[in-house]
Amino acid sequence: MKLTFTKMQGIGNDFVVIDGYSQPVSLHEKTIRRLADRHFGIGFDQLLLVERPTVEGADFRYRIFNADGGEVEQCGNGARCFVRFVHDKALTSKREIRVETARGIIFPHLEGNGLVTVNMGEPRFAPAEVPFIAESDAVTHTMEVGGQALEISVVSMGNPHAVTVVDDVEKFPVEKLGPLIERHERFPRRVNAGFMQITDGHHIRLRVFERGSGETLACGTGACAAVVSGIRRGLLQSPVKVTARGGELTIAWQGDGQPVWMTGPAETVFEGSIDI
Numbered sequence: 001m002k003l004t005f006t007k008m009q010g011i012g013n014d015f016v017v018i019d020g021y022s023q024p025v026s027l028h029e030k031t032i033r034r035l036a037d038r039h040f041g042i043g044f045d046q047l048l049l050v051e052r053p054t055v056e057g058a059d060f061r062y063r064i065f066n067a068d069g070g071e072v073e074q075c076g077n078g079a080r081c082f083v084r085f086v087h088d089k090a091l092t093s094k095r096e097i098r099v100e101t102a103r104g105i106i107f108p109h110l111e112g113n114g115l116v117t118v119n120m121g122e123p124r125f126a127p128a129e130v131p132f133i134a135e136s137d138a139v140t141h142t143m144e145v146g147g148q149a150l151e152i153s154v155v156s157m158g159n160p161h162a163v164t165v166v167d168d169v170e171k172f173p174v175e176k177l178g179p180l181i182e183r184h185e186r187f188p189r190r191v192n193a194g195f196m197q198i199t200d201g202h203h204i205r206l207r208v209f210e211r212g213s214g215e216t217l218a219c220g221t222g223a224c225a226a227v228v229s230g231i232r233r234g235l236l237q238s239p240v241k242v243t244a245r246g247g248e249l250t251i252a253w254q255g256d257g258q259p260v261w262m263t264g265p266a267e268t269v270f271e272g273s274i275d276i
Contacts (some may be wrong), residue, residue, distance in 0.1 A: 003276050006085060007042065007269040010077030012217025012246015014269070016044045017085045020051040021060065029069030031276055036067035042274060045216045048078050050086060058100040059092060066212030073102040074158030076220020080116035080266035083108040088268060103158035111263070120221070120260040123228045123253070124156040131160065133186040139232055145180050152181075153229035157260065160191040160211070161225035165235070169197035169205045178209025192219065196226045203241045204230065217246030224260045227251040 003025075006017045016035060018025055027049070035041040044067065051061040062082055064075045082099065086092050087110060096109040107119040127134040132154045134141055140151050143162075153163045162181055166172040172195050181193035190211045197205040208222035209215045223242040230236035231253055239252040249264040 001276055002273050004271070004273045005042065006271050007044070008081040008085065008267065009246075009269055010080050010218065010220065010266045011244055011249065011264055013046075013077035013219060014044050014217075015046050015048050015078055015081050016042055017048045017050065017081060019089060019091075020049045021086075021091055025049060027065070032065050032069040033067070035274070035276070036069075042272070045210070045213045046072075046075055046078055048075070048082060048085075050082065050091070053100045055100050055105075057098060058105060059094065059097040060086060061100040062106075063102070066210070067214075068212040070212050071102070072159055072212065074106075074120075074221050076118060076120060076157070076222075076224060076262050077218055077264070077266075079106055079108050079118045079120075079220065080262075080264060083110050083116050083118075084266040084268065101158065114265070115263055116266050117261060117263040118220075120157055120224050120262055122257065122259055123225070125154070125232075127154065130154045130156045130191075131188050132162075132191075133188070143181075143184065143186060145184065146177055150177075150181075153233065154191075155225040155228055157221040157224045157228075159221055160187060160189060161194055161222060162187070162191045163194040163196055163226050163229040165230075166195050166197055169195050169207050172207070174207050174209055174215055178215060182209060182211050192222055192225075194219070194222045194226050196230065198230065198235055201235070201237045202239065203243070204236065205243045207245065218244035218249070220249065220262055220264070223249045223251055224253075224262055228253050228260060231255070
């Protein structure tokens with residue numbers, strides 16, 4: 001079977017996008033893992049599957065698979081690439097679309113300057129909603145990781161995040177502590193581990209070790225989670241520029257009960273096909 005695909009990237013977070021809207025597509029975990037291999041396959045952080053919606057009022061359904069083949073709930077950089085894809089493929093002419101995800105409807109908007117703004121919904125902090133094992137809700141929690149105590153903030157942006165403030169994000173041992181946080185016993189469904197360096201009240205530097213993919217050049221929901229946690233701790237003020245290794249995003253959040261807004265680029269890298 002020959003599978004056609006579009007390779008895309010959002011500030012270095014790279015994706016394979018497949019049109020399951022015009023034709024049915026079924027992919028097994030083993031196939032996804034092979035496609036994700038950067039030596040024997042195509043290579044990507046996540047695979048995005050565009051499908052017809054299953055809920056009334058939505059324009060599309062958006063499914064996300066990590067490089068390990070597991071399906072996940074949300075992906076911010078992927079949402080922007082999703083919008084660019086459905087426009088480039090003439091699947092819609094709407095500049096703002098309603099997209100069904102595993103955690104509800106999101107509302108991406110294609111701006112006139114080519115950037116994409118996404119209403120990422122309200123962040124959730126209750127431990128049970130992340131999920132995170134804790135006796136009570138708190139702005140920060142202390143967690144033992146690799147023999148040291150880390151102060152973390154837990155946030156759900158439709159997917160789980162743990163955010164740690166560090167002095168120097170480039171020198172911090174993300175490759176060592178990221179996997180330990182991702183699979184920590186207090187996160188029953190694993191977690192995306194974010195490491196945030198605060199430059200000033202409106203600018204951070206960020207690295208994220210993503211659940212099921214490892215460290216990526218950028219993480220959209222991770223940027224949202226980091227900014228929200230920083231605002232909640234009184235360390236940041238909206239809007240915030242987030243500098244990742246792959247580029248920059250702008251995140252805005254007006255506080256409890258309000259959605260998080262993410263703005264950034266989305267680009268097509270190439271089109272291709274592969275036998276599976």
